[in-house]
Structure formats: C-alpha cells, structure tokens
Amino acid sequence: MVENFATNHLTIRKLQMTDFDDYYRLISYPEVAAGTGFSLIGNQKMIEEAVKGQLQAPRSFGLYLADQLIGAVLFFTAIGEDHLPDPFRVEMSYFLEPTYWHQGLMTEALTEILAQLPTQITVTAAAFSDNLASIALLKKLDFKQETQIHDPISGRDKLLFISSQA
Template sequence: MTIYTQRLVIRHLGLDDYPQYADLTSQPEVESGAGFNLINNPQMIQSALKRQLRAPGSYGIFKGSQLIGAILLFKRIGKGGRPDDHHLEMSYFLTPTCWRQGYMSEAITGLIANLRGHPLVESIVAEVFVDNKRSTALLKRLKFAFVTEMRDPIVGRQKVIYELKLT
C-alpha cells in the first residue's frame, strides 16, 4: 500500500530503507522519544531496527526520496494475550528538521483515511509521554480521545493514552 498526500508519500518500509531508517532513529530527539536510547548494544539496535523494517505495519514518510519519519502500527494484545486484528497501536516519529510543519499530521491523516476503508480495523491507540506537548496536541487535533494516564513501567515516565475509533 502506498499513500500519496499533498507533500508526502507514505509506504511500507523494507530492508532497502535500512540506511535512512538507521540515520533517522539515531538522531538524539528521535532516539529518546521513541525509546531507542534504552538499548546500549549497537548489534541489538541494528537487529531491532531490521525487525521493524520487516514488520507489515511499518510505514515510511517520504518527502521526495528522503525518509523523514515513520509510522509503526502493531496489533494490540487482546483478551487471552493474543494479537487483535481489530485494534492497532501506533508509534510515530519525525526528523526534527521537519517538526512544526504539519508533516506528521498530513501523514497520519492519510494513513487513517486508508485504514477507515479496511473493514477489520476498529480502533487505533497511541501512547505519548506527558511532557511531549506537541505530540499530545497532534493526537487531539486528529480527534483521538483521551483514555488514561499512567507511568510507563520500562522508562519510568508518565504517559497518556489516546484512542481513535474508526467504526
């Protein structure tokens, strides 16, 4: 699936995108916001990034041929501890030089429009650290509803959870 917006192309990421993806995720602002800074071993980081690139829900945000961000969709764990096809969890990040220009809003809007046409997907959940005001504002603009606030058990920081119902 490839999505074209006014300024961007959103498409599945693959192993061919590894060099640009590694550069993107190694930027300090992206690294800390996405939790990549929690992995100290370079081989583990490389392995984790390649797993993400092979995942069916990994989308790159391209401006021309340049990878400027990513949206990662994962099946949420449902009742009984099994992946739930109907409910997705979304992570996203953008190169800092593209912040505050509407690119992420444009990309997520395009992806949501595409997912609304997918009969299986009923909702998308996004988790954001409380201190990430821009990301929280983005989710609110995109009509995600506040669900709860909690302490992240791995990072030890407060985060908020938002959900968008598609059906």
C-alpha cells in the same frame, strides 16, 4: 490498505530493508531515540535487530520528502485481554526527523494513513506527558485520552489515546 500513496507534500510507502541506513539515521537523532525508546538500548546489535523488525512489520510506513526518508508510522497488532493478538486493534507509533517538526507533515501523513485503515480497526497511541506537540496531534486527529501510566522503563509518564471510532 494501499502500500504506496502520496499526500500534498509526502510520498508514503511501505518500509523495506533497503531503508535500513536511512531509518537508522533517523532513530539516531537524540530526540527521536528518546521518544522511540532506542535511547534505552545500549546494545548495538539489539538496536539493529529491532530496526529490522520494524522495517519488516506488515504495517510500517516511511514518510518521504523528495525521496528522502524523514519519518515513519508503524502499526503493531495489539494483544488482547486473552493474551492473543487482536486483529481489530493496532498500536500506532510515529516519529519524524526533528528538522521537520512543527510543519504539519505528520498531521498530513497520519490523516491519510488513518483514513485508509479499515473502519473496524481501533487504533491506540501513546505520548509522553511532556510531549505537547504529539498530544496536540493526537487530539487534532480525534483521538481521546484513555488513561495515564508511568512507564517504568523510561521513568516517564505516558498518556494513552484511542481512536474516536472505538
């Protein structure tokens, strides 16, 4: 997968530790923190360590508009039924600064990023059941709803989706 590329409106590149302050600013938006789970972590040091881990993950991409970090798309290797990492399955997470919601930027970014993944990779994603925009986005990208679960940590229902090539 290419680490740096552009869409019509965005520059997409591999996140780096130099993005820490801007990334931290993004996850500090209450709407983003609630969707990413950062609002559930009360310990500042734990949040900082989680951010460092996300920035250093091999498939973590920043979305930049005019050189400003406005969002991220993260892929994590999924754990298979054998409790080992599954090299052919990734879990996708994404978020965008609320100022840029409902402008098609995440659709644009995910369309390009997903097109660059190897075809043998299956992508899964989750959306809270009340996050209608995220659900619509995943459906627009041809993800199929797999199941619904109750997340005991957040106390909210989530819908789990899987990429159509699975």
